[in-house]
Amino acid sequence: MFAEAEKVIPGGVNSPVRAFKGVGGTPIFVKEAKGAYLYDEDGNRLIDYINSWGPMILGHAHEPVVNAVIEKAKKGTSFGMPTEIETKIAELAVSMVPNIDKIRFVNSGTEACMSAVRLARGYTGKDKIIKFAGCYHGHSDSFLIQAGSGASTFGTPNSPGVTKGTAKDTLLAQYNNIDNVKALIEANKGKIACIIIEPVAGNMGCIPPKEGFLQGLRTLCDENDMLLIFDEVMTGFRLAKGGAQELYGINADIVCFGKVIGGGLPVGAFAARNEIMNYLAPLGPVYQAGTLSGNPLAMAAGLAMLTELNTNPEVFKRLEDKTAYLHEGIAKVLTENSITHTINRVGSMISVHFDEADVVDFDTAAKGNNDTFKKFFHGMLNAGVYIAPSAFETWFITDALSYEDLDFTIEAVKKVATAL
Structure with a gap:
């Protein structure tokens, strides 16, 4: 599908970050989505942490x-x-x-x-x-x-x-x-x-x-x-x-x-x-x-x-609680596996940076280990979790995520961290 797209669309995509240039490999083509999940054209189910870059705050196909x-x-x-x-x-x-x-x-x-x-x-x-x-x-x-x-x-x-x-x-x-x-x-x-x-x-x-x-x-x-x-x-x-x-x-x-x-x-x-x-x-x-x-x-x-x-303003508290739970779980796993990292979070926005210094601006964000991020991205993808294919993007949490989904994600991080 990507090869066909490249023939008629510049770079095969209609927005550059989708092309996986920052992480390598071939982009995922989505067939459909529901709630917290994407289903690609190969039939794989992926837990989604970009949610169309933010708008699916209540889940796909709400x-x-x-x-x-x-x-x-x-x-x-x-x-x-x-x-x-x-x-x-x-x-x-x-x-x-x-x-x-x-x-x-x-x-x-x-x-x-x-x-x-x-x-x-x-x-x-x-x-x-x-x-x-x-x-x-x-x-x-x-x-x-x-x-x-x-x-x-x-x-x-x-x-x-x-x-x-x-x-x-x-x-x-x-x-x-x-x-x-x-x-x-x-x-x-x-x-x-x-x-x-x-x-x-x-x-x-x-x-x-x-x-x-x-x-x-x-x-x-x-x-x-x-x-x-x-x-x-x-x-x-x-x-x-x-x-x-x-x-x-x-x-x-x-x-x-x-x-x-x-x-x-x-x-x-x-x-x-x-x-x-x-x-x-x-x-x-x-x-x-x-x-x-x-x-x-x-x-x-x-x-x-x-x-x-x-x-239903309580949705904002639920989102914040789920994001905090995910933050705590990922930080624990990365620390236990001696993976240098910094995690930033505000409400239902969160990002993992592979550097030990505080990330407070563009210069400090750019110091993260991009090779580690590439391996992390593909490891998570192979484990059934889709995060942004760029080290320079936030993850977006959706209310459709269950705590079972969050635990699945943390387990995926554990597999990737062990490999790293």
């Missing part, structure tokens, strides 16, 4: 989501016109997330972050942005400056095709280093529109913010008339009902969403207070549009997903 999509599809798949369901999911999202009044739906996390930065530039009248090395905000030109995950897996964090003119307006900061951010602001006084950040990084493995770091960014933005953009494409509706803003008690000016908000269908969104969102067309001068934005199938899936999370 019945309320699937039913909502089926019923909506019977009435038409796309209109390019307003539908009532767009308002319903917007009202629900605004009620769940702190500090937002309005939300605009788009088709991907890339679109959401790209549009948020354009809005910030239009609102402030300034051109430059600050992003952090290793944070990935999609493949828009402004963001492909040390972008983490896929770019790092391929060793090309600065992509050809990004112009020097675009790159000069993106200032690169070090994650978890507030002094570095202060120095950038001082050197570009009055020219910076916004700071964009993954409040919990997920594209250099899972990396939590240090105590006071996000608050420090909030203060710097207030002092320098800049907007703070939280890219919550991964963390939104996953770490808490209100995402990282709720978890850390920090208000961002613009928040970007994706993944969970679409229930597995292609969706992104960005949201802010009225005075910022009213700068957006058709109310204001900042243009953004999309024929498939607010697509009824995606809105139906997202509404079903958010409704369940909103009415």
Whole structure:
């Protein structure tokens, strides 16, 4: 199947990390999935720890989501016109997330972050942005400056095709280093529109913010008339009902969403207070549009997903407990087998780094032993557990995982650790 795909699709895949370049071997082709499990075209069952890179927070083929999509599809798949369901999911999202009044739906996390930065530039009248090395905000030109995950897996964090003119307006900061951010602001006084950040990084493995770091960014933005953009494409509706803003008690000016908000269908969104969102067309001068934005199938899936999370908030505690259980089990096994490692975890995001130093930014994430990771990945795959095929990606835990699944996973780690 991969050989056939390579003939008609660049690299045989429609998103680079899927090609297994970072780990070697041939990618898995999925036939179907249910709950916590993937079933590949060879008939193997795999416990899934990427969950479509985050959105399957309640498991694959979750019945309320699937039913909502089926019923909506019977009435038409796309209109390019307003539908009532767009308002319903917007009202629900605004009620769940702190500090937002309005939300605009788009088709991907890339679109959401790209549009948020354009809005910030239009609102402030300034051109430059600050992003952090290793944070990935999609493949828009402004963001492909040390972008983490896929770019790092391929060793090309600065992509050809990004112009020097675009790159000069993106200032690169070090994650978890507030002094570095202060120095950038001082050197570009009055020219910076916004700071964009993954409040919990997920594209250099899972990396939590240090105590006071996000608050420090909030203060710097207030002092320098800049907007703070939280890219919550991964963390939104996953770490808490209100995402990282709720978890850390920090208000961002613009928040970007994706993944969970679409229930597995292609969706992104960005949201802010009225005075910022009213700068957006058709109310204001900042243009953004999309024929498939607010697509009824995606809105139906997202509404079903958010409704369940909103009415069953205990799911977040269950996810955190399961992730902590997995963390403890993996750490015990690796320690007993003298495998050098560091494990980072926030809520239902977790990553294993094969280095003894704390992993707090892109540089420390890059120091992990990639040869060990490759062996670990393939060992886990052979044991029936699918993790991200890159050392620079977080794992995502789903509520569909049972404790038996977690024990199976820990046993798989034991087999691999013994071999290592």
